[in-house]
Amino acid sequence: MRNVETKNQILKYIVDEYVSNSKPVGSVYLINKYKMNISSATARNIMVILEKENLIEKSHTSSGRIPTPKGYEYYAKYLTINEEDKLASKIKDIFASRRSSIDNIIDEAVSIISEASKLTLVTSENKNDELLKSITLTPISNEIAIIVLITSSGKVDTKELKLSKRLNLDDLKIAIRIFQERLHNVKLVDIPKSIESLKPILKQHIKNYEELIQTFVIGVFQNYKNIANNKIYGKSHLIKSQDIKRQELANIIELIENQSIWESINEKNYLDENLKLEILPSNTSIISKRLLLNGSVKDVSVIGPTRMDYSKAKNLLNIIEKYAKENLKNNVDIEEE
Template structure:
C-alpha cells in the first residue's frame, strides 16, 4: 500500500538518483533529506516499494534505484512542472528574435533543447507518406546548379539543391519540370520514385540531358519521401554514466539512424511503458532510455514532433516543461496565424 510516508521516501529516492546516478540508501535519505523516520522504518518502506515494482536493488550496492515502472508513476502522480521564469523568457526571445524560416527555426529549437538539457534532442518533420505531389519548380542558379522546390497538396514544401557535372540549358530544365508536373501531380510522395521509371522515355524524347536531370530528381524524391529527422547534441550521451557501456552506446547510435523508429515511438500512447501528459507531451520508456515527445501543429494537417531522449534517470519536471514550452513557441510563431506564417 502506498502511504504518504512511502510516497515521500520514493520521491526523495527519485530526486537523489536523478542528481547523482548513485543507488540511494536510508542513511542518505535521513541526512540529506532530513526525513523524520528511523533508518529501520525507511529500509522497510524501501523493501515494500521494491516489492511493488517502483524500486530496484542493484547488484553492487544495498541502495535502491527507481525502476521504469517507478519513473512512470513519478511522472504521472508526483511530477511538478517547473521552469524558471527567466529561462522561459530567454527561450521565447531566442526563437522570436531571429527572422528564421520554419526549417531553421525547428533546428534552432533542437539546439536549444540539447543545450539546456545536456541530453540529445531531435525533431520529426511532417509525415510525407500521406501527402501528394502538387507541383515541382526548378530555379537555375548557374549552368551547373539549380534549386528544386517540391510542394504537396497539404502545402508542405521541400527544397533541394542540385549540382550537375555538365552544363544544362534553361530550356531543358523548364521542359523537365513541365513533364514532371503533368505526369506526377496527385501522386503520393512515397510512390513518386516508382512512377519516375515510366516517365524516363518521355524525358529522353524531349530533354537533351535527360539522364542527368532524371537521376537528380530521383535522388531528391527519395530524400523527400524518407522520414525527415534531425538530431542535436548526440555527443551529450557520452557524458551520461548509463552509456559508458560501449555496446549500449552503439545500440543508441543505431536507433538514431532509423528515423521510422522514432515515429513509431511517438505512436505508442497506449503502451504499458508510455504515458500521455495533460498537455502535448508524451513519455515512452525503451531499454532503460526515456523519450519525451511533444507535437506541434503548423496549419492544415501538418504537424511535427520535438523530442528529448536520454537515460531513464532524467529531470522529468524540467525537461517536460521545457519541451512543451518550445513546442508551443513554434506553434505560436509558425503555426496557423503565427507571426512568421
Template sequence: MRKMLTARQLLIFKYIVEEFIATGEPVGSKLLMTKYQLPYSSATIRNEMNFLEKQHYLDKTHTSSGRVPSKKGYHFYVETLLQPDVDETVKNQVSTLFADTNRSLNEIIQQCCEMLSQLTHLTTVALGPNSSYERFQNVTLIPLGRKSATAIIVTDKGHVENRTFPVRDENMMDDLSACVDVINETLRGVPINNVIEKLENDVKPILNVKVKEHEVLFNAFLEAFMKFAKNNIYFSGKDNMLYQPEYNDVNKLRKLVTAFENSQTWNLLEPLTQEEGVTIRIGNETPFDDLNDVSVISASFDTGSRSKGSISVIGPTRMPYEKVVSLVEYISKNIESLILDEQRKNDER
C-alpha cells in the same frame, strides 16, 4: 490493485528518484536519512523501501543494497509527483529566440532544438511541419559560367531551396528563363502547401506551350518544391547521450549509435505529432529497439493546417523529468503560437 502510498512512502520514493536522477547511483536508507534529514530511523526507511520494491516502484540492484526507480516507478513519479515549472531566465531566452519574426520556421525549430539540448545536456529531435505557414516568394536564376545555372527558390520567411541545371546552349537558357518567369508570375504569394497542386494545374499547361523541354524542367522544379513539403527532421546534441554513464557499456553504446544513424528510428517519432500535450515514453515504449533504458519526452505543436510538428528530448530513463517536461511543453507552445499568429496575419492580408 495498486495500494495507495502513505505520505511517508511518497516522500521516501520522491527522494530516491531525485537522488538517483542526480547521481546515477543506487540509493540506500542511510544516505536518505542523513542527506535529506528524514525524521525516521534507517530501519523504518528500509522497511518502506522494501514495500516500494514489492509494489514494483523500485528495483534492487545486484551491486549494492541500494534501490533504483523501476519503469513503473518512473511513470508513477511523472504522473503523480512532477511539478513542472520554467524559471524566468529560460523564459527570457525563449522570448529572445522568438522575437525575431524574420526567420523561417525551420531556423526557429533548429534553434529551439539547440537550446533544448544545451539546457538539458541531452539529445533533441524535432519533426517540423510542412512549411504550410510560408508562402512562395520567387525563383531567381543565376548563371554559373557557360555550362550550368542555379535556380534559387525563396519563401517569404527566407526558407531557401535550390536546383542546378546543366546548360547545353542558349536555347536551354532561354527555356530555363521562361520557366522561371512562368513560376514567378503564377505562384507568387501561394502558400507552400498549395504549390505542388498549383504547379500541376496552372504552371504545367503554360510550360507545355511556351517551353520546348518543358517536361524535364517541370520535373526538376517539382522535385525542388517537394523538399518544402516534406517533414523536416532537426537534431541537436546527438553526442550528449554518449557521455551518460548508462552507456559506458560498449554494447549499449553500439546499439545507441546504430539507432541514431538509422533514419527509420526518427520516422517512428512521427505518430507523436498527432498526440496532444506532453507525452512521456519510458524504456521499451520508445522507438529505440533493444534499449530499455532510454526515455523520450515529446510535445506536438499545431500548425493550423492538416500537419503537425513535434519536439522531443531523448535521454536515459534517469533523466531530470521535471526540468525536461517543463522545457518541452513551454517551447512547443511558443512554436505553436508563433505559427498560428503568422497564419492569422496572412489571412488578414
C-alpha cells in the same frame, strides 16, 4: 493519504538522487539529506513496498535502491513539476523576435536548449507525402548492389542489397527499369503496395520475381513506412553517455536520424494528449511532444539515458510549446489589425 504522499516523496528522492549521482540510494541518506520527519525503519518499510510494486529495486553492489523502468515511468507521469527554468526567458525572446518561420524558430530554440542542458533533442516533420523521383542501380559484385534513391525533397538515400543465388544482376537491372517507369512520383510509404501490384509485369521478365519483390520491399522500402525529416541537436551527448548499451546505440541513432520518433512510440505510452514516453531496453528513454501549430504538425523529442532528469525534459518541451503557440497567436493578431 499521508502514506501515499510519503511513498511518492521517497520515490521522487530516489529517482532525483540516482539521476544526479548514478549511485544506489539508502534510507538513512534520504532522511538526512532531505530532513524527512520519519524514522529510518519507516523509510525502509516504504522502500520495501516500492520494491514490491516494481518501482525500485536493490542494487547488486550495495544495500541501496535504484529506480526500475516502471519507477521512471511513474516518476515522469506523476512526480515531475513543470517549473520554468533559467532557459525560459531566453527561449521566450527567441520566439518573440519573429525573425523567421515558426519551424526555424523552433529549431533555433531546440539547438540552444540542447547546448545548455546537455541533452539530445530531435525535431521531426512527417514526410508521408515524400515521392520517389529516381531509383538507380550500381553493381558492386555478383552478389551485392547499391540502390540509390532520390526523393521529392532532394534527399539521396543509398541501400545495399545482398542477392541470393536465385537472383542475378540482370534480373535486378530489369526490375530497376520497371520501378523507374512505374514508381516515379509514387509516395514512398505506398511503394511496397505498388510493387505488389507490379507482379504481373515482373512475372513476365523475371523468373524468381516473388523473391525479388520481397528483397526490395524488405531491403529497400520497408523503413519508409515511418519516414520523417529529422534534425538532431546534441547527438554527441547521446553517444558519450555511459548508461546506454553500446550494442544498441546504432539502432537508436538510426531511429533518431530517419524515423518519426512520435510514431515509433506505442499508443499506450501517452503521458497526456500530446506527450509520449518510451523506456527502451537499451537503458534509453524518449519523451516526445507533438506540436499542433495552425494546421501543421511538428514533433520535438528528448532522447537520453533512462536516468535522465524527466522533470527538466518535460519542462523544456512545455516551454517550447507555450512560446510557439504564443508566437503564432501574436502573429495572427498583428495580421488582423
